Amino acid sequence: MGGRGWPRGVPLGLVVLALLLNAAALCRGGVTSRFVRLQEKAVDMPLNADVFRIPPGYNAPQQVHITQGDYEGRAIIVSWITPAQPGSSAVLYGTSPKKLSSQAVGIVLRYMFHNYTSGFIHHCLLKDLEYDTQYFYMVGIGQSPRTFWFRTPPKSFDSNKTLAHYEANPKKGQTVLFVGDLSYADTYPNQDNVRWDTWGRFVERSTAYQPWIWTAGNHEIHFAPELGETVPFKPYTSRYFVPYQASGSIAPFWYSIRRASAHIIVLASYSAYGKYTPQYKWLEEELPRVNRSETPWLIVLMHSPWYNSYNYHYMEGETMRVMFEPWFVKYKVDLVFAGHVHAYERSHRVSNIAYNIVNGKCTPVRDQSAPVYITIGDGGNLEGLATNMTEPQPGYSAFREASFGHAVLDIKNRTHAHYGWHRNQDGAAVEADSLWIYNRVWNPKPETD
């Protein structure tokens, strides 16, 4: 696979998270929502579903998606697939749809998986972009061109001007933090990669316009020796490029970006993280690099949650927690988002780092230097909701409900961010769970939850 060499950079702003869940009882911990919803069957969308529609025109580009292409947010990686022939790997772009005066040329690749051969996958880096600017871009040049647009983030330094401008932005959601498990193609016969294509077309209406910050989940592994497929993550790494080298990472599964006022660290639940491993050493060096004056908010994404009181994937995140939790407390991570569990849960600020094998101190305790842990694996999936919870609700758990939904994190300034979780059954403006989040460095007082 080519294209390992993207430059550095990353941005942030309003953040949207998509995940799923439903509800049950009560207890000693916080709130277990009793919200009762219609049972949503996990019905698979047929291959001819309208959301999978192939765009018209010969060899028209499809499955268009973008992500931040550098460390600071001045570059974008544009990716798309052409079905019949390679076509052009160039992107025309500019600040007016009528004057796409710049051009960048990317690379094209294909991959085979068992009896599936991918289309022609293009990745093209647009760099040296201006901050806080709307860009229009065209792909499929010379055959069936399609035009989309995106907006770069404001410059990160925490000037009042930037933040005020940020606050005034009427758009809800500028970046999607995606916490893993994309297409679920691995659950189909022969791990049918056609499902990667349908999923890519399905989400294009968002991924072509907003950077999605990718985290690898277990459904991205695609390790199938029985099919002759022994290279893990082949479809994912072929289709989704991330700027990992910009943050000094050696693999696309763990990396960091800066986006406006947030420093976002993506961790890999399915790459080695024990002591001396590349991911461990990278994170050990990465955390002291975070500049909380330039990027006041420190957010971590991972797939498998550390604090999860559902009976699904229970304690799967425990080994990574043992390795990294002391650092999260030391460096005052504000928020951790995880997926994997198809439900929603928010923790209090807790840590569980006192245990030393012999002292028996193995219960999570309230800790104002610790992150809020949010499990938001409730975007929707083939397996249905995780409705079975451990009882009683543990003390670390502030709110839990098994409904599908998404959340919006609205960073207001360096001290305050508003967080709201929206279940799918409600109107768009309804927050089923919400909280003012206080920055751990600039406003480290307890939240009122």
Ligand SMILES: [Fe+2]
């Ligand atoms: Fe998962």
